Amino acid sequence: MINILFEYPQLNCGGTEMVMYNLIKFFDPEQFHVDLLVRKKGDNEQIFRDIGCSIFVVPFVNKKQYLRDLTSFLQVHKYGVVHTHMHNDMGLVMKCAESVGVPVRVAHSHNARVDVPRIMWPLNIIRSWQTENHANLFFACSHIAAEWLFPRYRKVAHVIYNGIDLDAFRFDPQIRKQKREELGVSDKTKVIINVGRCTNQKNHSFILDRAKELKNEDMLFIIIGEGPLFEQLNRRIEDEHISNVRMMGKSFNVFQWLCAADVFFFPSVYEGLGIVAIEAQACGLRVLSTNTIPVEADMQIGCFEWIELADIKRWNDLLKQVTYSEEKRLELSSKAFESHYNIRVVAKEVEQLYKSKLC
Incomplete structure (x- = not known):
């Protein structure tokens, strides 16, 4: 059994939460189990519990304290995969996961700020440095989302379509x-x-x-x-x-x-x-x-x-x-149904990518 931790600030009714839910629901339950780590309680947690997830809360006070608390959490709860869906502090989570020996560290881009002038995008190289240095698997919902969050690693990022049932x-x-x-x-x-x-x-x-x-x-x-x-x-x-x-x-x-x-x-x-x-x-x-x-x-x-x-x-x-x-x-x-947004196909693709880093 491969134990996976999905990390996100709060479970409400947004699009990212539904992407997470759809993946978990269609993973092979005999091979994968997913828990969730949040910073505070949300109003859409029950649907995740209904499909077998445990939800853990590590509050965010400041970066230094969060790093200590997250490290302690990951030392107690052993996961083969830490998959962060949160853009802010993504690098912090990846750094912490690597420090405790998590073998598969996934950074997942769910957005792209195309409203920001392209001339400002090179600043992402600095902002994304920690994420790119400590993650070893990069997912994005589109090519532009990969370019936005992983400017140096955009060509090796995997476009994972937001599949639905x-x-x-x-x-x-x-x-x-x-x-x-x-x-x-x-x-x-x-x-x-x-x-x-x-x-x-x-x-x-x-x-x-x-x-x-x-x-x-x-x-x-x-x-x-x-x-x-x-x-x-x-x-x-x-x-x-x-x-x-x-x-x-x-x-x-x-x-x-x-x-x-x-x-x-x-x-x-x-x-x-x-x-x-x-x-x-x-x-x-x-x-x-x-x-x-x-x-x-x-x-x-x-x-x-x-x-x-x-x-x-x-x-x-x-x-x-x-x-x-x-x-x-x-x-x-x-x-x-003929498109590549069938969640059954997408979930299998993600499973294989996890396994490729565990070999």
């Missing part, structure tokens, strides 16, 4: 009908959905701008997710009377919302990949995305469109276009 996101017309009835919308109402934490990165203010401009159309904009800007966005909706937007907060049933929707609206300023866009395509949804999202986000099944963020007219025109029929969505869902 495609069966769990196959479009279901009956669920669509039920969910739209709950929403109180007619068959003619176009439901535009976004799923993501309420942060500047996800650019929800842009969604509110489009909703306000298209208020005379038969459209409903739904935002799924919480975060530091949640209350601020709600206040703007109330103050500016943007009545065609609903802030739904966090949800553990994203699939049902995707079934109910007609368009997935993805105006993020940057993403490492954007796993929610993969889920949307697997559900047969049309995706309207900023052109700063990595090319790997397009599953190449014919429902992904790239748009310049500044091209407001094109955003509005595309939002007003006719939506896919249920037959078309079922067809797209089937096509998704």
